[in-house]
Amino acid sequence: MTFIRPLLHATPLLLMVLATPAPAAASDEAPITTVELSAEAERPAANDLARASVFAEASGATPAEPAGRVNKLISDALKTARTYAKVRAQSGATHTYPIYGKDARIEAWRMRSELTLESRDSAALSELLGQLQTALGVANLIMLPSPETRKQAENEAIIEAIAAFRERARTVADALRKDYRIKQLSIGSGGRPPAQPRMRSAALASADAAPMPIEAGETLIRATISGQIELTD
Incomplete structure (x- = not known):
């Protein structure tokens, strides 16, 4: 005689549900157009x-x-x-x-x-x-130029260079029918006077002791403005 043993224990079935986040919605904001520009200006400074x-x-x-x-x-x-x-x-x-x-x-x-x-x-x-x-x-x-004269010419050149930068930025923005805002600016300046070398290996005779001719002239001080603008609606 065959006996059938009743099932005393059943292994429960476990269901695991993995929650997957929904994909992020694409941004509705349009990309910002950035334009790099530069401008410069020069001002004369007396060699004093x-x-x-x-x-x-x-x-x-x-x-x-x-x-x-x-x-x-x-x-x-x-x-x-x-x-x-x-x-x-x-x-x-x-x-x-x-x-x-x-x-x-x-x-x-x-x-x-x-x-x-x-x-x-x-x-x-x-x-x-x-x-x-x-x-x-x-x-x-x-x-x-003396430090004071150079600084004055440099400040004037910087102001003119900034005005030229803004004018160029407005030209670009108007051509693209956009407005603009300045994102970043870098200011540089320079200027080098012409050297007047005088080289002598021996002393002059006393009869030649005349004043040395000196022509002062001017030095051009240059200011350069470079930076980025963002075009906006």
């Missing part, structure tokens, strides 16, 4: 500051020999410069170096020392340079 560098140079068998001569020349030059109240004098670079012969041995020593002169009175500096040239060489002479 003169800067010159004079030097003394000598050679000798030992370092002490050229040092004695060069130091004396520079000391005398400083005394002369102090008689010009409108000229500021400042010690510059000084170098002492050996001179080698063919056998790589030191044959002599050479020394060079510089003096920097600066003044807003170009006539006074011209006269002083004429006197110093009887004993010293002139390494360079440059005319440039």
